[in-house]
Amino acid sequence: MADRYLSFTGTAPGRFLTRxxxxxxxxxxxxxxxxxxxxxxxxxKTELDLASxxxxxGLAPDTDGHPAAVVLDATGVRDVDTLAGxxxxxxxxxxxxxxxxxxxxxxxxxxxxxxxQAAVQQALEGFTRSLGKEIGRGRxxxxxxxxxxxxxESTLRFLLSPASAYVSGQVIEVGPAAGSPTAVPDxxxxxxxxxxxxxxxxxxxxxxxxxxxxxxxxxxxxxxDVPQAGQEARRLAERLGGTALALDITAADAGxxxxxAVPGGLDVLVHNAGITRDRRLANxxxxxxxxxxxxxxxxxxxxxxxxxxxxxxxxxxxxxATASIAGLAGNAGQTNYGASKAGIAGLVRSLAPHALAGHxxxxxxxxxxxxxxxxxxxxxxxxxxxxRRMNSLGQGGLPVDVAETTAWLAHPASGxxxxxxxxxxxxxxxGA
Numbered sequence: 001m002a003d004r005y006l007s008f009t010g011t012a013p014g015r016f017l018t019r020x021x022x023x024x025x026x027x028x029x030x031x032x033x034x035x036x037x038x039x040x041x042x043x044x045k046t047e048l049d050l051a052s053x054x055x056x057x058g059l060a061p062d063t064d065g066h067p068a069a070v071v072l073d074a075t076g077v078r079d080v081d082t083l084a085g086x087x088x089x090x091x092x093x094x095x096x097x098x099x100x101x102x103x104x105x106x107x108x109x110x111x112x113x114x115x116x117q118a119a120v121q122q123a124l125e126g127f128t129r130s131l132g133k134e135i136g137r138g139r140x141x142x143x144x145x146x147x148x149x150x151x152x153e154s155t156l157r158f159l160l161s162p163a164s165a166y167v168s169g170q171v172i173e174v175g176p177a178a179g180s181p182t183a184v185p186d187x188x189x190x191x192x193x194x195x196x197x198x199x200x201x202x203x204x205x206x207x208x209x210x211x212x213x214x215x216x217x218x219x220x221x222x223x224x225d226v227p228q229a230g231q232e233a234r235r236l237a238e239r240l241g242g243t244a245l246a247l248d249i250t251a252a253d254a255g256x257x258x259x260x261a262v263p264g265g266l267d268v269l270v271h272n273a274g275i276t277r278d279r280r281l282a283n284x285x286x287x288x289x290x291x292x293x294x295x296x297x298x299x300x301x302x303x304x305x306x307x308x309x310x311x312x313x314x315x316x317x318x319x320x321a322t323a324s325i326a327g328l329a330g331n332a333g334q335t336n337y338g339a340s341k342a343g344i345a346g347l348v349r350s351l352a353p354h355a356l357a358g359h360x361x362x363x364x365x366x367x368x369x370x371x372x373x374x375x376x377x378x379x380x381x382x383x384x385x386x387x388r389r390m391n392s393l394g395q396g397g398l399p400v401d402v403a404e405t406t407a408w409l410a411h412p413a414s415g416x417x418x419x420x421x422x423x424x425x426x427x428x429x430x431g432a
Contacts, residue, residue: 001377003388006395026394027138029165030100036068037061038160039093043085044076048106053149057160067093069102069160074124075146077107078117086127094131100138103131104159107145109173121145125171132169132427133392140168140393140427148174151416154408163404166397169427174416190218191412198222198258198266200249201273203229205373206322208236209399210270213407215240219268222261224249249273249299255306265314268410269307271300271321274340276375278333289336296340301347308359315360318410321348322402323367323421329430341367345421352419362418364409369425372396391426
């Protein structure tokens with residue numbers, strides 16, 4: 001369903017009226033190539049070698065004072081005095097960043113032996129999230145914690161690209177790499193060529209968009225959905241040059257059947273299948289609770305365990321699960337759904353180090369906010385409008401936004417990103 005308010009605010013009368021009434025004025029997000037250069041700044045003493053990594057983002061150095069992107073290296077900030085350098089660097093330029101531009105702050109891991117460094121590096125989170133909520137004009141602000149610029153290349157390329165249009169206010173940890181994930185694939189345009197990806201709940205909506213993004217990067221995609229959606233799944237698989245797998249993901253033997261369907265193993269496993277059965281807890285029958293928990297959480301746990309135990313996720317593989325901001329901030333009438341999606345976040349954070357150490361596999365999650373789908377189009381008008389406006393970008397996201405974030409986490413060069421839950425919510429004003 002079209003966002004008529006967003007379209008109206010893009011007209012001259014709409015801008016005038018909304019300004020006079022003090023109403024939100026969201027900017028139409030640009031999901032094509034960023035226009036403009038890259039401004040590289042630093043605060044504090046830094047030893048990061050970013051030049052070659054930033055060169056490969058495809059953005060030339062800014063020359064006209066209106067950068068499409070700003071990267072501030074604050075890894076050297078260790079005390080309150082050097083924290084002032086963050087203000088000094090960004091204060092003169094923040095207004096000049098282009099519409100739908102990017103601001104990426106680079107921070108260092110918190111040093112447990114230095115509480116001054118830990119305090120000011122933690123301060124960067126509050127700074128980044130606050131700037132994201134005030135910067136406006138469709139611009140995003142994110143914080144990346146890292147120690148090695150080369151290990152963060154795929155993350156920087158994502159955050160400095162149109163693919164991250166609906167990702168803002170996020171703190172992403174880039175840690176030790178799995179295997180040799182910083183190696184550039186043979187074909188930069190098709191980084192998943194020769195790899196097999198399986199997406200659950202893929203026949204429609206966000207799942208179909210994820211399958212399309214992975215196939216567009218060269219993956220052979222297995223489109224998994226319930227038998228009732230078999231016809232849609234087959235059509236999509238045929239269009240993407242993949243295969244369809246009709247399977248109820250809650251079946252006790254789902255993991256074994258998936259492993260049998262991909263004898264060469266999986267390189268990317270995306271847990272996207274999910275349902276809602278909304279009702280306030282006082283009015284919620286046990287069946288509504290158990291069905292949501294079984295599909296959204298228990299099936300993910302069972303199939304992941306089975307596939308890892310069977311060695312059906314190849315070394316260097318990627319597991320990406322779908323959480324939700326409802327699991328992070330809560331939502332009235334969704335105690336079952338919120339519990340299931342918070343459980344996904346717990347699964348990711350617990351399993352990630354073990355899967356990496358034991359199987360060479362990374363485990364991450366995307367947490368969508370209000371995404372424009374057929375499901376949200378059926379939400380009552382006022383609730384739908386609140387969902388669209390209650391974020392820093394003032395609009396709903398698109399399925400492609402979740403798909404592009406998933407594709408970044410699935411990239412062969414993203415092995416240094418592990419155990420992360422990345423919100424794709426336009427920086428929702430609710431929840432941290």
